[in-house]
Amino acid sequence: MCRALAGTDCRPTPLRRRVSRPQLKRDPLDGAIMARRDGQGTCEHCSSAFDYYLVHNGFNGSSYGYCESCGRTALLYRPEWPLAISIPFHYEMASWVEEQLPPCICGGRFRPDGAPRCPKCNATLSANEATRWLEEQAVGTSEGWRWQRSWQGLYCIVIDGRVIEYAWEQGSPRRLTSA
Numbered sequence: 001m002c003r004a005l006a007g008t009d010c011r012p013t014p015l016r017r018r019v020s021r022p023q024l025k026r027d028p029l030d031g032a033i034m035a036r037r038d039g040q041g042t043c044e045h046c047s048s049a050f051d052y053y054l055v056h057n058g059f060n061g062s063s064y065g066y067c068e069s070c071g072r073t074a075l076l077y078r079p080e081w082p083l084a085i086s087i088p089f090h091y092e093m094a095s096w097v098e099e100q101l102p103p104c105i106c107g108g109r110f111r112p113d114g115a116p117r118c119p120k121c122n123a124t125l126s127a128n129e130a131t132r133w134l135e136e137q138a139v140g141t142s143e144g145w146r147w148q149r150s151w152q153g154l155y156c157i158v159i160d161g162r163v164i165e166y167a168w169e170q171g172s173p174r175r176l177t178s179a
């Protein structure tokens with residue numbers, strides 16, 4: 001299903017990026033579970049380029065954190081009612097939620113106050129510097145969309161497909177996929 005995200009478009013996914021994923025029935029997973037690409041970002045430290053996409057956590061019913069060591073994104077999908085009301089979703093994850101997540105595959109912790117990193121030099125990317133390439137490539141910019149200029153808030157970013165997805169099931173996060 002094509003989701004009309006502000007600042008992103010819905011181009012067909014190039015075949016080479018298609019990877020086989022488990023079939024998941026829950027609708028909120030549709031947007032993020034497919035390989036996506038919104039454009040190309042640039043590291044302000046080493047000038048290398050990388051693919052990225054933005055996730056609108058309000059549409060996805062998700063929250064997120066970034067690994068403090070490698071900058072990988074963790075996406076956590078909202079649990080079913082009634083647990084859903086006890087967890088603040090749509091933004092970076094609450095710190096008690098972060099404590100429930102297993103470590104990143106690199107051994108680092110996912111943190112709500114974390115930031116994405118350059119896949120090449122591993123330096124932390126600046127949310128302000130990213131404004132240039134994010135607003136330049138977002139289709140919503142001409143209609144007034146603006147980047148939130150922060151790695152906290154409604155949107156999170158996935159760089160070079162480096163994301164680990166979790167869903168709350170029976171009171172704890174269950175890992176869905178990784179890339």
Ligand SMILES: [Zn+2]
Pocket residue numbers: 043044045046047048118119120121122123
């Ligand atoms: Zn870099």
Ligand SMILES: [Zn+2]
Pocket residue numbers: 067068069070071072104105106107108
């Ligand atoms: Zn990591």
